[in-house]
Amino acid sequence: MERALSNKKLIALFLVPGLTVFLVFYFVPIIMTAYYSLHDWDGINPMTFIGLDNYTKMFTTDKSFWQAVWNSLAFLLVGVLIQLPISFALAMLVSRKMKGRKWFRNIYFFPVVMSTTMVSLLWVKIYDPNIGMLNTLLDAVHLSSWTQAWLGDTKTALLSVLIVTTWHYVGYNMLILFAGMQGISEQYYEAAKLDGAVGWKAVRHITLPLLSDVLRICIVLNVIYALKTFESVYVMTNGGPLNSTTMIALKMFQEAFLKQNFGYGSALAVFMVLECLIIAWVLNKVLTREKIEY
Amino acid sequence: MLKRTKNTGLYILMMLIAVLQLFPLYWLVVSAFKDNSEIIGGVVWALPTKWRFSNFSEAWVSAKVNQYFFNSVSVTLITLFFVLLFASMMAYALTRMRFKYNGVILFILLMGVMVPIHATLIPLFMILKNLGILSSRLSIILPYIAVNLPIGVYMLSAFLRSMPKELEEAAFIDGCGVLKSFFKVVLPLLKPPLASVAIFVFLAVWNELLMAATFIQKEALRTLPLGLMNFSGQYSISWGPLAAAMVISTLPILLAYVLFSDQMEKSFTAGAILK
Numbered sequence: 128m129e130r131a132l133s134n135k136k137l138i139a140l141f142l143v144p145g146l147t148v149f150l151v152f153y154f155v156p157i158i159m160t161a162y163y164s165l166h167d168w169d170g171i172n173p174m175t176f177i178g179l180d181n182y183t184k185m186f187t188t189d190k191s192f193w194q195a196v197w198n199s200l201a202f203l204l205v206g207v208l209i210q211l212p213i214s215f216a217l218a219m220l221v222s223r224k225m226k227g228r229k230w231f232r233n234i235y236f237f238p239v240v241m242s243t244t245m246v247s248l249l250w251v252k253i254y255d256p257n258i259g260m261l262n263t264l265l266d267a268v269h270l271s272s273w274t275q276a277w278l279g280d281t282k283t284a285l286l287s288v289l290i291v292t293t294w295h296y297v298g299y300n301m302l303i304l305f306a307g308m309q310g311i312s313e314q315y316y317e318a319a320k321l322d323g324a325v326g327w328k329a330v331r332h333i334t335l336p337l338l339s340d341v342l343r344i345c346i347v348l349n350v351i352y353a354l355k356t357f358e359s360v361y362v363m364t365n366g367g368p369l370n371s372t373t374m375i376a377l378k379m380f381q382e383a384f385l386k387q388n389f390g391y392g393s394a395l396a397v398f399m400v401l402e403c404l405i406i407a408w409v410l411n412k413v414l415t416r417e418k419i420e421y
Numbered sequence: 422m423l424k425r426t427k428n429t430g431l432y433i434l435m436m437l438i439a440v441l442q443l444f445p446l447y448w449l450v451v452s453a454f455k456d457n458s459e460i461i462g463g464v465v466w467a468l469p470t471k472w473r474f475s476n477f478s479e480a481w482v483s484a485k486v487n488q489y490f491f492n493s494v495s496v497t498l499i500t501l502f503f504v505l506l507f508a509s510m511m512a513y514a515l516t517r518m519r520f521k522y523n524g525v526i527l528f529i530l531l532m533g534v535m536v537p538i539h540a541t542l543i544p545l546f547m548i549l550k551n552l553g554i555l556s557s558r559l560s561i562i563l564p565y566i567a568v569n570l571p572i573g574v575y576m577l578s579a580f581l582r583s584m585p586k587e588l589e590e591a592a593f594i595d596g597c598g599v600l601k602s603f604f605k606v607v608l609p610l611l612k613p614p615l616a617s618v619a620i621f622v623f624l625a626v627w628n629e630l631l632m633a634a635t636f637i638q639k640e641a642l643r644t645l646p647l648g649l650m651n652f653s654g655q656y657s658i659s660w661g662p663l664a665a666a667m668v669i670s671t672l673p674i675l676l677a678y679v680l681f682s683d684q685m686e687k688s689f690t691a692g693a694i695l696k
Binding site for chain 2: 129131132133135137138140142144145146148149150151152153154155156157159160163170217220221223225231233234235236237238239240241242243244245248249250251252253257258260264267294298299302303306344348351354355357358361362376379380383384389392393396397399400403404407
């Protein structure tokens with residue numbers, strides 16, 4: 128068996144097909160993006176090497192780049208500070224031993240499996256000033272003064288998109304936290320009960336510390352999702368009005384495929400990758416403390 | 422007694438949240454049966470006065486949702502098949518076979534789990550153009566396979582590592598070669614993690630928009646998300662047929678969810694822990 132399993136031809140047979148597809152259509156493009164980013168190129172004419180000029184432009188003269196960075200930050204903060212606590216509360220709710228908890232868990236989770244395109248198109252209609260359900264509902268409860276073109280106004284557009292993201296993904300975080308909570312042994316809570324730690328005290332001294340690994344995963348996931356946001360803004364606002372909802376990924380897409388700035392688009396893509404890797408690494412460092420033992 | 426009231430309060434709270442999560446979807450489904458005058462003038466939560474199934478036939482035929490649906494089905498199935506096959510072969514080689522570059526390959530695959538697909542878009546466009554397959558089904562199938570392979574390999578390797586080798590050894594003693602023991606013994610044992618990977622990949626591919634929007638320029642080859650998006654631009658006035666199209670495109674997911682919700686939860690948690 129050992130000899131059969133170190134047969135070079137067989138190993139190649141098992142690895143080469145998949146590895147080739149992966150290398151050609153994923154790995155090599157990542158490296159090419161880095162190479163493109165050092166050039167001025169429209170995708171048709173020969174490239175000109177311009178060193179770090181694309182990056183200089185990005186950081187100094189391109190105002191909508193900074194707008195996109197700030198918008199990512201808004202997504203990131205809402206994800207971590209609003210969505211995560213709600214998800215935590217939901218996970219607590221559905222992990223109580225009560226009838227129908229599985230139903231509730233399934234209902235809260237369902238939006239997650241729907242495509243962002245679908246969810247975004249649905250909410251475009253919900254926000255629509257004419258046929259949308261939101262304004263109609265506000266009218267019905269005599270809050271007509273609140274009605275407006277939610278996605279068409281620079282003041283409300285970003286917030287409206289953020290609400291959709293929250294609605295779409297709370298169930299995801301809930302599920303991961305719920306899975307984590309299931310892993311905490313009943314014994315801890317029983318022991319805590321004897322010491323008088325119930326309710327909020329039990330959450331603070333048992334659930335939260337024992338869930339810290341899962342919470343870290345959730346935070347990293349939320350942050351990465353925030354930085355990668357594309358579909359929702361592409362479908363709902365296309366970055367508008369006046370760049371108020373633009374994101375790096377969308378900007379990269381527009382620069383490359385609408386304005387034919389392949390070099391500059393690649394620089395934006397490289398920025399995205401580094402941003403994701405660095406922030407994930409930093410978060411892992413910062414959030415990893417010594418393991419708690421009981 | 423006190424505990425009961427507390428539970429009722431909790432139930433009401435949970436119901437309210439459930440309504441909040443479901444109401445937009447309820448509105449979508451009833452809108453799919455209404456016409457514009459009923460949507461604009463009517464009560465938001467009211468059922469349609471007349472159930473207009475014509476919205477569905479209009480979406481299915483005139484708006485070409487049938488075509489988009491078929492495209493999505495074929496792209497998803499082909500991708501799924503190759504991801505499952507390649508990922509299980511690679512996972513097997515990486516956990517069971519003996520060779521030098523094991524670590525290097527796992528590390529390279531890790532890039533695929535970490536680096537956002539957005540970073541591959543521009544060069545991929547050029548590669549596909551140079552290969553002459555831009556705007557064909559292959560132009561999204563190949564990247565979809567590449568993108569979904571790493572997570573598949575990681576999920577399957579984790580499972581294989583914890584799987585005892587005795588059965589394979591027994592197969593070898595019975596005179597099976599590597600290939601035979603892989604297909605006859607290993608693959609059947611891999612069913613549970615393969616189901617998780619399959620669900621993960623199915624949802625990712627069925628819902629994908631960015632690559633489809635970039636690489637598919639022929640209208641006839643549009644997948645559902647892409648088709649819906651363009652459809653919504655053209656049909657900005659009549660919401661009913663668009664809602665019907667959206668209901669149709671979500672049905673397979675809903676069906677999968679009803680049938681495999683436990684498996685789905687598992688694959689999502691597994692996928693999350695890996696990322």
